[in-house]
Amino acid sequence: MKICYVFSNFHLLHITGQPGIVFKLVSQARKREEEVYLISNAPEQEQLYQGGINLFLIRGLGDFKTYFFNIFKIIKYLKTIKPDIIHVHGHLLIIFVWLINRFLNISLVCSTCETLDKKRVNAFYRRLITFCIIHSELTFVTSECIKSQLIKNKVSSDKIIIARVGLDEKFLKDSYSSMPDGDILYYGDSTKERGFDIIFRLAQKLPHLKFKILLRWKGKDCSWELEEMGKLSNVTICYYPYSENLEQIISKSKLVVLPYRWIGVRPPVSLLEPMALGKCVVTSTMEGNEELIKNWFNGLMINFDKLDGMVSGISVLIKDDKRRENIGQQAKRTIQRMYSLDEYDKILNEYNTIYKTKK
Numbered sequence: 169m170k171i172c173y174v175f176s177n178f179h180l181l182h183i184t185g186q187p188g189i190v191f192k193l194v195s196q197a198r199k200r201e202e203e204v205y206l207i208s209n210a211p212e213q214e215q216l217y218q219g220g221i222n223l224f225l226i227r228g229l230g231d232f233k234t235y236f237f238n239i240f241k242i243i244k245y246l247k248t249i250k251p252d253i254i255h256v257h258g259h260l261l262i263i264f265v266w267l268i269n270r271f272l273n274i275s276l277v278c279s280t281c282e283t284l285d286k287k288r289v290n291a292f293y294r295r296l297i298t299f300c301i302i303h304s305e306l307t308f309v310t311s312e313c314i315k316s317q318l319i320k321n322k323v324s325s326d327k328i329i330i331a332r333v334g335l336d337e338k339f340l341k342d343s344y345s346s347m348p349d350g351d352i353l354y355y356g357d358s359t360k361e362r363g364f365d366i367i368f369r370l371a372q373k374l375p376h377l378k379f380k381i382l383l384r385w386k387g388k389d390c391s392w393e394l395e396e397m398g399k400l401s402n403v404t405i406c407y408y409p410y411s412e413n414l415e416q417i418i419s420k421s422k423l424v425v426l427p428y429r430w431i432g433v434r435p436p437v438s439l440l441e442p443m444a445l446g447k448c449v450v451t452s453t454m455e456g457n458e459e460l461i462k463n464w465f466n467g468l469m470i471n472f473d474k475l476d477g478m479v480s481g482i483s484v485l486i487k488d489d490k491r492r493e494n495i496g497q498q499a500k501r502t503i504q505r506m507y508s509l510d511e512y513d514k515i516l517n518e519y520n521t522i523y524k525t526k527k
Contacts, residue, residue, distance in 0.1 A: 176230030178208035189334035353421035359387030363427030466498035
């Protein structure tokens with residue numbers, strides 16, 4: 169069976185969540201000896217064969233303009249390879265590929281790990297996305313909250329399958345050191361959406377604790393906090409690429425604090441990773457987090473607007489090694505139960521069903 173995957177930003181798959189999530193699925197399809205093709209964007213245009221995967225990369229950013237200006241190249245490529253299934257990921261590309269597939273009539277499945285929050289996605293765009301999903305074969309989502317949002321937007325529940333994919337297998341290994349060399353770890357971007365200003369206030373409030381901050385991107389809305397954070401003696405800031413593997417850094421921290429206000433991917437991959445490594449995570453009450461975390465059992469969800477309560481909860485966990493470690497072990501069991509290769513097989517088996525039905 170020929171499967172063609174379409175997603176944005178192939179060149180960022182080792183840094184950002186969404187391309188990495190899809191490429192793990194691509195790799196699993198290749199391991200099952202399917203004939204795999206991939207269309208994405210990158211800084212340079214090229215067509216190559218790599219690791220058993222046929223890559224067709226168009227030059228440009230991961231935006232609609234890049235794909236629109238390359239529409240005829242993409243259609244020609246799809247006509248040439250004649251895939252049995254097109255799997256498209258991401259809201260923007262779902263719309264784009266659905267439109268060009270009107271001329272190709274190939275079996276189309278969609279996937280999304282992005283929320284359709286009304287505050288972030290305008291009504292017209294939301295209707296357009298869901299229209300395309302409704303008129304596709306099937307859609308895979310990574311969380312209950314995304315499935316609920318699609319159902320509220322008139323997508324039939326029968327056409328939505330939850331497949332919890334995206335966690336790298338290396339985070340499920342047991343070979344990492346657990347000897348802590350720091351108290352609190354935060355990683356992500358220095359933005360208010362990620363709660364970087366909250367981490368800054370925490371570091372000020374808890375000067376006796378050692379904070380390690382890992383940053384991929386600098387956010388303009390927290391430039392002052394980042395500058396001031398660098399002046400605190402209890403804080404170490406590291407920028408990507410880090411001197412150690414992320415999994416090693418996580419394993420050496422007592423607590424991982426991720427005070428999201430908003431993030432598109434639900435649940436966030438950065439929440440899955442420390443939980444999988446058996447770390448106690450303190451995070452926000454952002455929708456979707458409750459699917460993974462049961463308070464004081466396998467993690468802690470806190471209203472980060474109440475700083476004193478947050479400081480109190482973190483102080484309890486830092487002082488009580490046994491309780492913190494027990495919570496971390498429960499977190500690990502939760503992720504091992506929910507995230508496995510069976511989730512990838514769930515998707516790949518659906519391809520077979522669609523393929524056989526079409527034949």
